[in-house]
């Protein structure tokens with residue numbers, strides 16, 4: 001799948017070359033061992049040449065895999081690099097923060113506000129289609145499908161940009177030890193392929209199962225939808241928990257899953273970085289399992305897709321906030337609710353595991369794999 005990704009996106013496996021001065025400037029603030037750090041993750045390509053790059057880690061040398069593609073002029077980027085560059089984080093997110101920085105207690109984000117954000121965005125394309133229906137034009141699948149794929153990308157980009165803005169404003173977890181990771185050059189092709197596959201396959205999935213051009217899509221919801229949404233998310237999370245825990249405990253499966261763990265301090269876009277077989281399971285088979293258990297109309301499946309995409313991006317953002325799951329937040333009353341720090345810690349734990357759920361900590365609590373929070377301890 002990786003070589004297919006490289007073929008499809010036209011990415012070269014060789015990292016882009018930097019001139020000697022650029023390398024020296026970027027690494028000078030990092031280490032006296034010149035050459036060990038090829039580039040500072042916090043270099044801002046819009047700064048004048050020669051501007052010293054800020055530190056990115058408390059360790060002497062930043063040994064994370066090089067990320068230099070974002071420094072290229074846009075006209076020289078491959079298609080894969082352009083796709084990954086769409087969601088590039090502000091440079092501040094990659095900087096090490098000083099020990100003296102006092103941001104105060106970790107703030108809590110309102111779930112009401114976030115539900116309004118998701119619903120208003122998810123209903124917009126349904127409203128466009130409904131308006132067309134009321135004028136007598138019912139969209140055939142070949143027209144509606146690319147529209148929904150495009151809208152999924154639009155939503156993802158808007159959400160990534162918004163959450164990155166919050167990361168700058170509120171900070172990120174573990175920021176006094178290390179800044180957030182960039183997309184490594186070696187993973188650009190795979191990530192770009194994963195992003196494209198996610199958008200195309202996840203939207204296509206609901207068209208194959210449920211699209212009906214005569215349906216009044218804006219009103220195709222039943223009163224039980226909120227309950228079925230939560231049941232769907234818990235069913236999805238159960239299947240994901242089983243697969244994910246096995247991936248950490250069975251060496252052959254870890255070989256597949258470790259690609260997703262290339263990053264220990266992920267950002268929103270790295271949510272989708274995974275090996276091909278994992279992508280297939282996460283994007284297609286596990287949601288199919290949940291959909292087989294919990295039936296939904298086309299419109300309900302669409303809103304559920306937007307909810308799921310929202311949570312997957314949020315969970316990898318690293319935003320320093322007690323930002324809870326938008327519909328399963330009530331699990332907090334039972335000590336089983338999920339917040340951003342939980343999956344952030346999962347990446348830091350590496351193969352040793354803990355916090356396998358991506359929608360809740362219900363299955364982690366039941367099966368004894370719930371990890372302790374650090375910066376949001378007791379919240």
Ligand SMILES: [Zn+2]
Pocket residue numbers: 244248257261346
């Ligand atoms: Zn994992």
Ligand SMILES: [Zn+2]
Pocket residue numbers: 260271316343347
């Ligand atoms: Zn992850």
